[in-house]
Amino acid sequence: MxxxxxxxxxxxxxxxxxxxxxxxxxxxxxxxxxxxxxxxxxxxxVDDVRARARAFVQAFAARCDDFEVTFASKAFPCTAVYRLLAGEGIGCDVAGGGELALALRGGFEPARITLHGNAKSEDELRFAREAGVGTVVLDSLHDLERLERVVAADGRGPQTVLVRVTPDVRGETHAGISTGQADSKFGLGLAAAADAIARAQASPHLQLDGLHLHIGSQLLELAPFREAVRAIAGLGDFRTYNLGGGLGVAYTADQRPPSIEDYVEAKVSAVRELLGPGRRIVDEPGRALVxxxxxxxxxxxxxxxxxxxxxxxxxxxxxxxxxxxxxxxxxxxxxxxxxxxxxxxxxxxxxxxxxxxxxxxxxxxxxxxxxxxxxxxxxxxxxxxxxxxxxxxxxxxxxxxxxxxxxxxxxxxxxxxxxxxxx
Structure with missing residues (x-):
């Protein structure tokens, strides 16, 4: 037997x-x-979530002086999960007004929340401004124009933004969760991104802090992250580079995803070698946390x-x-x-x-x-x-x-x- x-x-x-x-x-x-x-x-x-959050923070702290780990909360938008991870001292990204409401209720500091979305409404942007959301990721030129109108109307001063770039890099994952390819619903291609960068830099209502990219979820290979960083290197010199998330997890016994340490090392070394030292790196694990x-x-x-x-x-x-x-x-x-x-x-x-x-x-x-x-x-x-x-x-x-x-x-x-x- x-x-x-x-x-x-x-x-x-x-x-x-x-x-x-x-x-x-x-x-x-x-x-x-x-x-x-x-x-x-x-x-x-609960202890599993805490351990993984701490592992991400420790891995970045050992390799990078200026970083932010933010919970990609679309993975588990539950008030108690927000509260748990806010207690671990990390930031949060939200993909719309509903997740923003939950993140605020869960105790995240508004300044450490990042608002995403490829079709953000003016109502959502106004909500983010009223709440004091720290960063808005611009996903299109219409997004940029809409946010400019909201900021101009509320008189609260410029909004910190990142421009989301589609680097034309595809990770090995299911098509439904691949986001970095050229023909993606998310972000701007390299040429359009250059236009958005110039317009954001010229706007009195926006404070451009850097770039955002995300090539997909449930990635079990690390090489595409370096390719994506290389692709955006020519777009300018910025303080902040948000590299999204994407680290895969094991669903079955035969899967062996990269460790958190190897994943962080791949991203930090790519930024250091291809963009130069002294950059602020933001990472958005979601699945890998929960x-x-x-x-x-x-x-x-x-x-x-x-x-x-x-x-x-x-x-x-x-x-x-x-x-x-x-x-x-x-x-x-x-x-x-x-x-x-x-x-x-x-x-x-x-x-x-x-x-x-x-x-x-x-x-x-x-x-x-x-x-x-x-x-x-x-x-x-x-x-x-x-x-x-x-x-x-x-x-x-x-x-x-x-x-x-x-x-x-x-x-x-x-x-x-x-x-x-x-x-």
Whole structure:
């Protein structure tokens, strides 16, 4: 008989299996969490998030005198997550008015917030100005003109800005999360960026601090970052270079992303060697801060054999849309037999009225039974962010676990929530 399987490195830091075979997250029994809070449920190991935030800061501090680490909050826009990371002393970037409202509620200093967006409205820009947002990233000439009007009207003095450049560098990732190629919805090509730079520098309402670039998410190779820095080197001499985020994470045991230290070294050395010393470097990790801290718990509702073995759970594409959008791969375990030998390869499927609603295609599990609790790791990024009410599904709660204590930071939706906005 094969030996019991070991949990892979994709699980949150500190995850263990106890003597009963139960999965332990942040010192809490996953089976008990499911029993107490219901399923589906997002579980977040707080110490994992803290450790990764500190690792980013320490890696930059060891290599760079002037830097800022900012949370790319689209990955997990939850007030409690904002509060947790604000407490770690990093900055925050937001992709619209809603994320800005959450970041402010979560305690981020407005001056350390960066506003992104390829189609920012005047209302969002006014909100940012009223809040005192430190930096606005200009994504187009229309963006620049709109911000100039807002700043001129409010009389609060110039707004610090960066110009987002599309460097025509594509990282190896899914097309849906690639952003650095020439034909991108984000940023300005090199020629248009030069025009935007000149207009921003000439504007009495804008204070151009530097450039922004981002070539994509879930990148597992470092070479494209240097190529992107090389591409923008000819656009001028600036104080600040925001290099976006992009560091990939391991979703399955076979993936080995670069370490935080190697990622930071690649970016800092590229700036130093291609742009010169003394630059302020800003980095925007999102997924790499929160993905591996999150685990989603489900309950098995049905099992059937239709050529494949289909194991249907009580969630799916309403709480994790990534497999359906990007073909993303995940692992799964049974929470009460977390280290048991796999005995079946199944299609772990959601409950929604779509054939594509498959969470893990080819999950290796002990023989599953109705009522089992299934845990899928690496759902801290974009699970809650992309959660939806398809088929009237109720969005799951978020439960923080730390040192054996569990705290609900977002409650489960109710049916009343589904029609609370009806007029």
């Amino acid at each position: 094969a030996a019991a399987q070991q949990l892979s490195h994709v699980w949150p830091l500190g995850t263990t299996v106890d003597e009963r075979g139960h999965l332990i997250l942040g010192g809490c029994d996953a089976v008990e969490l499911a029993r107490e809070h219901g399923t589906p449920a997002y579980v977040v190991v 993905a591996n801290a999150g685990v989603t718990l489900y309950t098995v509702e049905t099992i059937k054999q239709n050529v494949s073995t289909w194991v249907g759970v009580d969630g799916g594409m309403s709480d994790n849309l990534r497999p359906m959008l990007y073909g993303a791969r995940y692992e799964a375990v049974l929470a009460d037999r977390a280290a048991a030998e796999p005995q079946a390869t199944v299609k772990l499927t959601g409950k929604h009225c779509e054939s594509s609603d498959v969470i893990v295609d080819g999950a290796a599990l002990p023989t599953p039974h109705v009522g089992d609790v299934v845990a899928t790791p690496v759902t801290g990024a974009y699970g809650h962010a992309m959660a939806n009410n398809y088929n009237g599904a109720l969005r799951p709660p978020i439960v923080f676990v730390e040192r054996g204590e569990a705290t609900v930071v977002v409650r489960r939706e109710t049916y009343e929530d589904l029609y609370a906005r009806d007029c």
